[in-house]
Amino acid sequence: MAMTEAHANGYYVAPPSPWPPLAAAGAFLLLGGFALWLHGYGPLVSAIGGAVVVFVAFRWFGAVIGESRAGVYHAASNRSFRYGMMWFIFSEVMFFGVFFGALFYLHYLAVPWLGGEGAKGAAHLLWPHFVNQWPLLVPPNPSEFTIPKEAMGPLGIPTFNTVVLMSSGVTVILAHRALLAERRRALAGWLAVTIALGLAFVALQAHEYRHAYLDLNLTLNSGVYGSTFFLLTGFHGLHVILGATVLTVILARVLQGDFSPADHFGFKAASWYWHFVDAVWVGLYLFVYWW
Structure with missing residues (x-):
């Protein structure tokens, strides 16, 4: 279908673009370089891949x-954007679901089996001296692991960070309401508060990691507890950084006069993502810190 015919029927077909293949190449270099980095070949390839991904995303x-400002998108295009964002968030749900599933499997199945409990307690024969005392597990070869002094408790920074992130969910809702009411100054103000709360969350999490490494002796090398703790909270922190970056772009567009009560899917998609990040943190707070 020719571009003009497609446009006439309400669906804009973009011209050929170099960005999809470049994005794929950048992602390959980023992840492939990270795999090489783990084997001692240095971070150069991963850094190049990351730079390509950032450049492609920007362009x-x-x-x-x-294209949005040019008014080429119509109802069918907007529906495809909505479906695309919904499927993207669904893929993120599955991403975190895998890690939550691993945490559940380790906590309630694998570790008790190794401790001699449950239907597969014969696994205890592998390491007869292993004791099921989640999360402070003592591995059969402790010299190869960093044994934490204590688990990361839920009080203090984790609880305060929960309040911070839940508050940011409220402020992004207030920003949306301001947009619908055409109160541009309030819209920009609530967006700025949301971004500041997201950055405060990341800064507090960095302080928590420092406390874990220096005071609790809890590291990535602290067996399955250390691995699952840092993977879940670390990936969530990366998602907070990504969400705050997207909201910063949205704020810049707001200051330039973009979005209206009738046409603001870019803002809506960013707010969907931010609410998803909030929801994931609730699960993390309950199952990683309290469980």
């Missing part, structure tokens, strides 16, 4: 913003 989203 590609810039092109989409330009």
Whole structure:
């Protein structure tokens, strides 16, 4: 279908773009370089891949913003954007679901089996001296692991960070309401508060990691507890950084006069993602810190 015919029927077909293959190449270099980095070959390849991904994201989203401002998107295009964002968030749910599933499997199945409990308690024969005392597990070869002094408790920074992130969910809702009411100054103000709360969350999490490493002796090398703790909270922290970056772009567009009560899917998609990040943290707070 020719571009003009497709546009006439309400669906904009973009011209050929170099960004999809470049994004795929950047992602390959980023992840492949990270795998090489784990084997001692240095972070150069991963850094190049990360730079390519950031450059492509900047240019590609810039092109989409330009097309949006040009008014080429219609109802069918907007529906495809909504479906795309929904499937993206669904893929993120599955991503975190895998880690939550691993945490459940380790805590309630594998570790008790190794301790001689449950239907497969014969696994205790592998390491007869292993004791099921989650999360402070003592491995059969402790010299190869960092044994934590204590687990990361839920009080203090984790609880305060929960309040911070839940508050940011409220402020992004207030920003949406301000947008619908065409109160531009309030919209920009609530967005700025949301971004500040997200950055405060990341800063507090960095302080928590420092406390874990220096005071609790809890590291990535602290067996399955250390691995699951840092993987779950670390990946969530990366998602908070990504969400705050997206909201910063949205704020810049707001200051330039973009979005209206009738046309603001870019803002809505960013708020969906932010609420998803909030919801994941609730699960992390309950199952990683309290469980």
